[in-house]
Each structure stands twice: as C-alpha cells, then as structure tokens.
Amino acid sequence: MASLQERAKKIEADIMEHANEEKAKYLQEAEAYKRSELEKAENEVLNESYERIQEAVADIRVRTAHLIAKRDYDAKRELFIKRQQLGDQVFDAVKGRLRSYTKTPDYEKKLVETAAKLGREYPLAQSELRFAPGDAALMAKAAQAFGQPCATAADPNIEIGGVVLVNLEKGIYVDETLDNTLEEQKDWFYQHSGLSID
Numbered sequence: 206m207a208s209l210q211e212r213a214k215k216i217e218a219d220i221m222e223h224a225n226e227e228k229a230k231y232l233q234e235a236e237a238y239k240r241s242e243l244e245k246a247e248n249e250v251l252n253e254s255y256e257r258i259q260e261a262v263a264d265i266r267v268r269t270a271h272l273i274a275k276r277d278y279d280a281k282r283e284l285f286i287k288r289q290q291l292g293d294q295v296f297d298a299v300k301g302r303l304r305s306y307t308k309t310p311d312y313e314k315k316l317v318e319t320a321a322k323l324g325r326e327y328p329l330a331q332s333e334l335r336f337a338p339g340d341a342a343l344m345a346k347a348a349q350a351f352g353q354p355c356a357t358a359a360d361p362n363i364e365i366g367g368v369v370l371v372n373l374e375k376g377i378y379v380d381e382t383l384d385n386t387l388e389e390q391k392d393w394f395y396q397h398s399g400l401s402i403d
Contacts, residue, residue: 292395296387300365303383307366313343316368319381320347323370327377328353335360335369337382 306312320334333356336344344357347368360369367382 288395292391295394296391299387303365303387307337307339307383312366313346316340316343316366317346317350319368321350321352323368323379323381324350324352327370327372327379329372329375329377330354331374332356332370332372332377333358335363335371337363337366340366 316336323334330353332351332353334344334348334351335358336347338359338361340347341359344359348355348357363369363382363384365383365387367380367384367386369382370377370379
C-alpha cells in the first residue's frame, strides 16, 4: 500500500492541479473581462469623438453657409450699385439727347401730332393739356391741334417734354411725355442689356 506520505503528495498534487486549473480559468476570465471593458471604453471614446466631430462639421457647415450667403449678398449688392450707376449714365445720356431733340422742328411737329391724336381719342370738353415748362411757346399750337376747348398749363413734373391730357370730370389721365416713355424703357433696358442680377 502506498504510504501515507505518498497519498498526501498525491492529494497535494491533485489540489495544486485543481488550483492551477482554477487559476488559469480566473486569469482567462479576468483577461476576457479586461478586453471587454477596454472594448467598451474604446467604443465610448470613439462614439464621443464621432459626435464631437459631427458637431464640429455641422458648425463649420453653418458658418460656411453664413459666410457664403454674406459674400453672395455683398457681391449682388455691389453689382446692383454698379448696374444702377451704369443705367443712370445711359439714361442721363439719353435724357440729354431727348432735351436736344425738344429744340428741333421735328419735336414741335410730333408734339402737335400727339395733341391732335389725343383730341381724336378723347374728344372731351373741359380737358387740360399739360406741358414741360420749356414748351410754353408750343402750348397754343398743341391746344389748337387738340380740336376741343381745353386749358393748358406748364407742369414742373415734366422735365423733358411731351404732353399730358387730364380730364378730372371723366377721371382721365393720359401721359404722352418723353419722361414717361423713358421711364417705361428702364425695365426693358435692365432685362435686355445683360445687366440683370440673378
């Protein structure tokens, strides 16, 4: 029979083997737990970093959009001012040429023809024909061409020339002035001159 001492050694060896197995098992569990916790921490850090990056990107997009919108607005404003200046130069030049035209016999003829046309289209007594202050010498001829009894007056609102028919009784106001014609051309000019701002 095995001696007591051999049995004790066998029991001790079994216990040590069992203890080593348990130790290895606990070390594996500890290592798995450590890996799991590290993975969790890593994922949390990655998620936080991702969220911060997304917030930063969104903030950059908003700031960039504001900056682009402001620059676009400033550029359009500058273009609008430049367009206005160019348009004013063009229309000032045209206005000067029209003023020169009002000193010609062709203008006198056109003014008389316009008054006659208004008289045919609006044969109303108690009408008034209004002229540019510089056309005082032509008022009588135009009133005669109108063909109806009418009053005449200089209108300081008419800067260039032409005639306005007013009949208060019938509520009629017909503007056949060069000023009005020039003003009506501004929209057409800005649409067709290549100076539009879109």
